[in-house]
Amino acid sequence: xxxxxxxxxxxxxxxxxxxxxxxxxxxxxxxxxxxxxxxxxxxxxxxxxxxxxxxxxxxxxxxxxxxxxxxxxxxxxxxxxxxxxxxxxxxxxxxxxxxxxxxxxxxxxxxxxxxxxxxxxxxxxxxxxxxxxxxxxxxxxxxxxxxxxxxxxxxxxxxxxxxxxxxxxxxxxxxxxxxxxxxxxxxxxxxxxxxxxxxxxxxxxxxxxxxxxxxxxxxxxxxxxxxxxxxxxxxxxxxxxxxxxxxxxxxxxxxxxxxxxxxxxxxxxxxxxxxxxxxxxxxxxxxxxxxxxxxxxxxxxxxxxxxxxxxxxxxxxxxxxxxxxxxxxxxxxxxxxxxxxxxxxxxxxxxxxxxxxxxxxx
Numbered sequence: 304x305x306x307x308x309x310x311x312x313x314x315x316x317x318x319x320x321x322x323x324x325x326x327x328x329x330x331x332x333x334x335x336x337x338x339x340x341x342x343x344x345x346x347x348x349x350x351x352x353x354x355x356x357x358x359x360x361x362x363x364x365x366x367x368x369x370x371x372x373x374x375x376x377x378x379x380x381x382x383x384x385x386x387x388x389x390x391x392x393x394x395x396x397x398x399x400x401x402x403x404x405x406x407x408x409x410x411x412x413x414x415x416x417x418x419x420x421x422x423x424x425x426x427x428x429x430x431x432x433x434x435x436x437x438x439x440x441x442x443x444x445x446x447x448x449x450x451x452x453x454x455x456x457x458x459x460x461x462x463x464x465x466x467x468x469x470x471x472x473x474x475x476x477x478x479x480x481x482x483x484x485x486x487x488x489x490x491x492x493x494x495x496x497x498x499x500x501x502x503x504x505x506x507x508x509x510x511x512x513x514x515x516x517x518x519x520x521x522x523x524x525x526x527x528x529x530x531x532x533x534x535x536x537x538x539x540x541x542x543x544x545x546x547x548x549x550x551x552x553x554x555x556x557x558x559x560x561x562x563x564x565x566x567x568x569x570x571x572x573x574x575x576x577x578x579x580x581x582x583x584x585x586x587x588x589x590x591x592x593x594x595x596x597x598x599x600x601x602x603x604x605x606x607x608x609x610x611x612x613x614x615x616x617x618x619x620x621x622x623x624x625x626x627x628x629x630x631x632x633x634x635x636x637x638x639x640x641x642x643x644x645x646x647x648x649x650x651x652x653x654x655x656x657x658x659x660x661x662x663x664x665x
Contacts, residue, residue: 345474345639352475352634353402354395360466361394362386362520363513363545368454370542380597382542386520389536390434397430405467424459431455476501476637501639507556508549510635515548516540518624541599543592551584555625556632563629570626577625578618586613 348356366384373379404426411418432447447455502510524538555577562568562576589612592598603611 345476345641348470348473348475348638349477350399353470354399356470357398357402358391358395359513359517361398362391363516364458365390365394366516366520366540366542380595381599382597383539383599384516384542385537385539386516387524387536387538388521391517391520393434397434400430401427401462402467405463419460419463423463424456427459427462428452428455472641473502474639474641476639501636503640504553506640507635508553511552511556511631512545512549514631515544515552518548519544522620543588543597543599547584547588551581552628552631554584555580555628556635559629559632570629573629574622574625577628578621581621581625582613586610589613 365386368384369386370382370384373383401423404423408415408418408423411422435447519540520538522538523540524533524536527533527538528536558576558580559573562573586609589598589600589610593612598612601611602608602614602616605614605616607615
């Protein structure tokens with residue numbers, strides 16, 4: 304195994320939208336609307352957001368499957384997996400096509416088994432074979448094995464019964480980052496400042512973990528292009544990065560919500576805290592993983608490194624990702640989870656682009 308498997312960021316810690324001005328007093332934010340108005344303004348997730356998520360989710364599946372293959376073959380505790388920006392784009396497009404296919408299940412109302420067990424899996428497997436042949440860029444058609452066929456079929460069932468159904472429960476509030484409720488006056492202690500979490504914590508953790516995979520695949524693919532002239536843009540990461548990114552970004556988001564909304568701290572005042580936490584988190588994880596020979600990065604050959612686990616060379620990257628973290632947090636604050644399922648085609652419970660107010664927010 305290579306001495307350095309990754310030289311990329313460890314935590315997707317991003318950008319602040321709306322934190323450029325530092326306030327001396329706790330920030331006072333007027334509620335965007337009443338709860339009833341907020342429900343009425345909920346919409347399906349924007350197309351760009353769905354494409355972004357589809358690509359990130361596809362990269363996660365690539366990394367997961369390839370790392371499992373590596374473990375079964377080499378027993379490597381580093382759990383390295385592979386993907387590329389090319390595949391990310393292809394996953395975005397194919398997931399979007401699968402979304403349209405899934406919205407046609409109403410045509411199989413009398414035969415749901417045919418749709419879920421035959422039609423949808425067949426389309427899914429066909430698209431995956433197409434992706435595999437496009438990614439290899441060879442004239443010869445690439446066939447898949449029986450094991451790959453079984454894996455694709457299982458994934459097709461996952462998409463049909465879990466993925467699309469779960470995604471259809473997510474709704475978007477376009478008018479404000481969140482229905483924020485802060486103190487209306489310094490003497491009003493009845494209200495606790497700070498926005499409520501619209502999504503469950505584990506969903507946010509999963510999002511940040513998947514985004515960490517995307518960060519590292521993009522970074523290492525660019526690194527390979529510059530250093531090795533690898534035009535395939537193949538990138539890699541480790542399954543351990545999912546835990547590292549997910550947990551680190553989850554904590555950084557908590558810091559953002561507290562420092563920005565409760566204490567009124569501006570971007571440049573919060574940034575040093577973000578960066579110090581990220582370096583501490585990366586060092587801690589590296590020390591633990593090294594005990595099991597599972598640490599997949601080594602910065603010993605870089606200047607200004609400490610124990611080969613952290614380096615100041617990546618400080619600009621951490622700063623950029625820390626800024627971007629706040630942007631991601633603001634986007635997630637706009638997303639609500641509902642009990643009712645909304646058809647992504649916009650034909651179930653949607654009037655003029657808005658979801659009916661009968662939906663109950665979790």
